[in-house]
Amino acid sequence: MIDKIIKEVQSLSLETGLKKMTMDGLSDRLKISKKTLYEHFNSKDELIYQTIHEYISENQRILANELNNANTYIEKLKIACYHYLPYPIEFYKTNIEEIERYYPSSAQIIHNYIGESSNMIVQVYNDGITNGVFNEQINPEVLIELSKSFLLTIPEIKDRQGITSSFFEILLYGSVKR
Template sequence: MSDNAKETSNRAELRDRIIVRATEAFTSHGIKSITMDDIATSLGISKRTLYEVFEDKETLLREVLLKNQADKNEFLENLLAKSTNVLEVILVCFQKSIELFHKTNKRFFEDLKKYPSVYNMMKNNRDKDSESTVAFFKTGVEQGIFRDDVNFAIVNLLVREQFDVLLNTEICNEYPFLEVYESIMFTFIRGISTKEGAKVLEEFIHEYRKNRIERTGNNSPGLINN
């Protein structure tokens, strides 16, 4: 390997390490409380080296979110390749999102709004995702899992608004975050499901809650980090 190729490879490896470390720090403690100094120190590199790779914290945050989106897309593609049942895909994604919420400090979502360009990028990506989501639900109609009398564009918009309420109000001061999240998801899926779909959903909920009780030793949904 030539010196230039080796340097390029080392720089790419460093870039990936920085993104991984920043992701862990931002999601665990929130974005505002983590400085570029913190990230550089935790990686054992100088702040100058960090700034040579990412010009500022906002640029780093943008790359963290883009990497997260790419990972989600890859996970979904692999999942779709293995399953032909739309509802099963949705429920596996639900479990995956629960795992992520367990690892994410609510301040992370609150802090995102303090970076308007990054926040708007997320919203634009979400708008693009909505089109594929609606098409995905229509596939569920063809499979007999979801009702054929539902306007999925409207329903999808309403669910998105409910998640915005979840993140932007004080409801989680009164109820556990995951309990609210589960209520939104399960109520939504129940409402659009046929009898066949509802049966699959209830079997999933039964196993999901059974496994949660076995993990926690009680019936209380886990709380997101404060």
């Protein structure tokens, strides 16, 4: 039941935002009593915290799994750049301002993830330099900022998969040592 509630919070927040989302509206949407919500979560703040925690935990699991399955530094860097911001981006983009303003402990979880993602990009890039794959004259901070800017435009792009793949190919082309 908790997973179902959290998924619905993520979905509903895309329509209303987290601040305007109510426990009444959530219980109506789930077709459960408000009492049932409060059996699992003591407050709306706790529900939002748990939703953000689960959102980031899922992103961390996906990132770790994809990195473990990558065979080259180029693949690892592409994965690290793609996961710089938590996915789905729509949830992040729609809610981040409200989370930062009204739910600071939840915002900290997201900022920690983004910090870890930045460190991962730098680490993969530096490992690639050490192994002769990447150009040492490229600052990985540029890759981080370009990834962030691109990822924030994804919701507005129709052919996400194709354009995303092409973007990261172009981004990393200049990073590969020749």
